[in-house]
Amino acid sequence: MTAPSEASAPERIATLRAELARHDALYYRAAQPEISDADYDTLKRELADLETQFPLFAQADSPTQRVGDDRTSGFATHRHRQPMQSLDNTYSPDELREFDARLTKLVGGEIGGGSMAPAGENKTESAGPLLDYVVEPKIDGVAVSLTYERGRLVRAVTRGNGVEGDDITENALTITTLPRELARGDALLAELGKAPLPELIEVRGEIFMTHAEFERINAERAAAGDSLYANPRNLCAGTIKQKDAREVARRRLEIALYAVGHCEPASALPATQHAVQERLRAWGLPGVEKFWRARGADEVWRAIGELDAIRATFAYATDGAVVKLDSLALQREVGATAKAPRWAIAYKFAAERAETLLTDITCQVGRTGVVTPVAELRPVHLAGTTVSRATLHNFEEIARKDIRIGDWVFVEKAGEIIPIVVGVNLARRMSGVYEPPTSCPECGTPLVRIEGEVALRCPNYDCPAQVRARVEHYASKACVDIDGLGEAMVATLVAKGWVRDIADIYRLRREDLLTLGKKVEKSTDALLAAIETSKRAELWRVIHGLGIMHVGAAVAKDLARHFGSLEALAAATLEDFLGPKKESLIDGIGETMARAIVGHFARAEARALLSALGELGVAPTPPTKATSGVGVFSGKTFVLTGTLPSMSRGEATAKIEAAGGTVSSSVSKKTSYLLAGEGGGSKLEKAQKLSVPVIGETEFMQFLASPASL
Numbered sequence: 001m002t003a004p005s006e007a008s009a010p011e012r013i014a015t016l017r018a019e020l021a022r023h024d025a026l027y028y029r030a031a032q033p034e035i036s037d038a039d040y041d042t043l044k045r046e047l048a049d050l051e052t053q054f055p056l057f058a059q060a061d062s063p064t065q066r067v068g069d070d071r072t073s074g075f076a077t078h079r080h081r082q083p084m085q086s087l088d089n090t091y092s093p094d095e096l097r098e099f100d101a102r103l104t105k106l107v108g109g110e111i112g113g114g115s116m117a118p119a120g121e122n123k124t125e126s127a128g129p130l131l132d133y134v135v136e137p138k139i140d141g142v143a144v145s146l147t148y149e150r151g152r153l154v155r156a157v158t159r160g161n162g163v164e165g166d167d168i169t170e171n172a173l174t175i176t177t178l179p180r181e182l183a184r185g186d187a188l189l190a191e192l193g194k195a196p197l198p199e200l201i202e203v204r205g206e207i208f209m210t211h212a213e214f215e216r217i218n219a220e221r222a223a224a225g226d227s228l229y230a231n232p233r234n235l236c237a238g239t240i241k242q243k244d245a246r247e248v249a250r251r252r253l254e255i256a257l258y259a260v261g262h263c264e265p266a267s268a269l270p271a272t273q274h275a276v277q278e279r280l281r282a283w284g285l286p287g288v289e290k291f292w293r294a295r296g297a298d299e300v301w302r303a304i305g306e307l308d309a310i311r312a313t314f315a316y317a318t319d320g321a322v323v324k325l326d327s328l329a330l331q332r333e334v335g336a337t338a339k340a341p342r343w344a345i346a347y348k349f350a351a352e353r354a355e356t357l358l359t360d361i362t363c364q365v366g367r368t369g370v371v372t373p374v375a376e377l378r379p380v381h382l383a384g385t386t387v388s389r390a391t392l393h394n395f396e397e398i399a400r401k402d403i404r405i406g407d408w409v410f411v412e413k414a415g416e417i418i419p420i421v422v423g424v425n426l427a428r429r430m431s432g433v434y435e436p437p438t439s440c441p442e443c444g445t446p447l448v449r450i451e452g453e454v455a456l457r458c459p460n461y462d463c464p465a466q467v468r469a470r471v472e473h474y475a476s477k478a479c480v481d482i483d484g485l486g487e488a489m490v491a492t493l494v495a496k497g498w499v500r501d502i503a504d505i506y507r508l509r510r511e512d513l514l515t516l517g518k519k520v521e522k523s524t525d526a527l528l529a530a531i532e533t534s535k536r537a538e539l540w541r542v543i544h545g546l547g548i549m550h551v552g553a554a555v556a557k558d559l560a561r562h563f564g565s566l567e568a569l570a571a572a573t574l575e576d577f578l579g580p581k582k583e584s585l586i587d588g589i590g591e592t593m594a595r596a597i598v599g600h601f602a603r604a605e606a607r608a609l610l611s612a613l614g615e616l617g618v619a620p621t622p623p624t625k626a627t628s629g630v631g632v633f634s635g636k637t638f639v640l641t642g643t644l645p646s647m648s649r650g651e652a653t654a655k656i657e658a659a660g661g662t663v664s665s666s667v668s669k670k671t672s673y674l675l676a677g678e679g680g681g682s683k684l685e686k687a688q689k690l691s692v693p694v695i696g697e698t699e700f701m702q703f704l705a706s707p708a709s710l
């Protein structure tokens with residue numbers, strides 16, 4: 001691209017600013033970015049370069065000068081005692097060296113003494129003494145500031161615009177590994193007076209979601225026919241901004257702390273970043289997986305290489321290394337710009353990218369008939385694996401990226417995420433337009449587009465692809481769990497014409513199954529026994545197995561608890577789910593879901609299936625009150641009393657229910673635990689009289705974290 005002239009620069013600058021502002025809103029507020037981080041960083045770099053080149057057009061409120069704003073409506077805002085900044089970032093090793101050179105010059109003669117290596121030991125060309133750094137993984141999550149007063153957690157706030165952020169305390173409290181109280185530190189340190197608890201401290205870190213949790217949620221969504229989340233960072237950002245803490249509790253978020261903002265008294269802090277890390281750990285705060293101490297640019301570079309080599313083994317996504325000056329005194333001395341500290345830099349790892357030929361776009365038909373395009377690629381080596389297929393999400397995305405069969409495309413793999421086609425090499429384009437299919441690749445039925453959805457669907461309930469997926473889902477571990485009825489077996493049964501819907505599983509005949517091969521008697525009998533057992537599966541498993549849109553396992557459990565039978569659920573009307581003002585009457589089930597459920601059972605096929613299942617002897621086991629939930633508190637009944645130190649009753653209730661327990665309002669012999677805070681009166685007496693165990697918040701959190709202690 002040719003650089004704009006003085007005349008055309010203002011226009012390009014204005015375009016870039018508007019584009020960046022749009023992407024900021026998509027990324028920080030909606031948690032639904034349209035472009036990759038690397039593409040975003042490229043745009044931002046172009047703007048920064050233009051602003052340097054044409055200082056006349058530089059502006060204090062340019063996206064290059066401020067922190068992206070994550071504040072959303074519905075949250076109280078809270079001012080940080082010390083601003084939360086962003087980090088300057090680079091993808092270039094040379095710029096990393098420049099960063100070190102700049103700092104070395106800045107603090108030049110002033111360093112010395114104990115922390116420095118003798119000059120003779122240093123093998124680089126740099127003339128000055130080497131600086132001490134800490135190299136940390138850059139966790140790809142959402143920045144958060146926690147305030148502890150006298151050791152007790154009082155608040156969690158997002159970065160917001162850097163000056164003030166959203167108060168997400170209630171949501172953050174669903175993170176089971178987040179300590180409500182700081183530990184008094186290592187006994188030895190405490191004895192030496194080295195880990196005093198500060199009066200007030202703002203601890204900074206990152207809320208994130210592990211790959212495993214991300215995949216669990218996506219698998220559940222896939223099973224429910226919902227669209228998939230793009231990556232753990234976006235899902236985490238969206239989750240932490242949920243308005244209902246119960247929804248947050250359903251997804252397991254985690255946290256790592258790596259820095260301190262404000263601290264009173266300042267003397268409670270050590271003098272270096274590496275010691276801060278150790279101190280945070282001594283206070284019981286989860287820290288980063290690993291950090292490196294490095295002296296000078298060479299060692300920093302080596303540490304970054306080591307991090308890059310092991311970061312794939314971390315449970316969470318990292319998108320770079322953060323290099324920080326170790327001495328806090330020097331950090332203060334070099335200070336910060338409006339947007340980022342001068343004493344730190346993020347070195348970002350570029351997502352690995354490869355170019356290859358798109359040989360075809362095939363279409364997969366899912367359980368609910370949704371047609372998903374898949375890119376078939378000439379096999380290419382990428383981030384340690386051979387990639388021959390990549391997801392294209394939906395047809396709208398193909399149109400937006402203007403992808404055509406026969407194109408040379410760029411494929412990227414960031415972290416563990418499935419490869420995606422990020423764009424087309426237009427210079428090598430040969431072929432014409434791509435037209436999405438108009439009929440089902442499996443059964444030929446014309447495809448339809450449902451109002452308000454981007455997806456194309458095959459509307460044929462008997463479409464073999466949908467039947468296979470439906471039966472597989474019903475028989476899967478997440479549903480009624482019929483051992484022996486996996487993908488291959490289901491495909492065979494459907495191909496034979498023996499199974500045309502879920503109910504046909506219960507019509508399978510032994511003599512037919514025995515024709516499937518020699519020596520299949522044993523496996524046939526095992527399969528038939530498993531099918532028989534599934535007739536008594538827990539109600540929520542059968543509900544989940546029906547494949548109602550938007551209904552995953554968690555919702556199925558709520559429905560089972562609330563309705564108690566398939567018949568009652570199928571007979572429910574919208575009024576059973578929503579009040580006169582469309583407010584939700586059943587926890588966790590909003591309007592979209594309610595409409596999907598009622599709509600599902602309004603279909604003749606769904607009702608026919610239910611009565612067939614009943615006639616064939618399928619009689620799911622309804623939840624009994626005491627064992628309705630799943631989770632560490634399954635079968636336990638709690639009563640709450642008094643004021644808990646760090647959570648409201650609503651929060652405590654949400655946690656208990658999310659873990660499968662129930663909360664009741666009065667103490668009886670059936671009460672498992674009384675969760676008591678300050679000022680619990682009559683309930684406490686009654687519990688003691690009935691010998692109901694009384695626990696405090698700390699024990700409660702311990703139970704949650706390690707159920708073995710129950």
Ligand SMILES: NC(=O)c1ccc[n+]([C@@H]2O[C@H](COP(=O)([O-])OP(=O)(O)OC[C@H]3O[C@@H](n4cnc5c(N)ncnc54)[C@H](O)[C@@H]3O)[C@@H](O)[C@H]2O)c1
Pocket residue numbers: 023024026027028033034035036037038040041067068085086087089136137138139140141142143144159205206258288322346
């Ligand atoms: N794709 C998009 O549309 C889009 C839009 C806006 C921003 N972004 C991405 O976000 C970046 C800018 O966001 P940003 O201002 O949050 O900066 P950043 O994410 O690049 O770096 C700053 C953040 O890193 C985090 N961090 C993680 N580990 C850390 C550690 N060990 N020490 C210190 N901080 C650590 C902190 O939350 C800090 O706020 C862009 O460079 C881009 O990659 C993407």
Ligand SMILES: [Zn+2]
Pocket residue numbers: 365440441442443444445458459460463464465
């Ligand atoms: Zn079809």
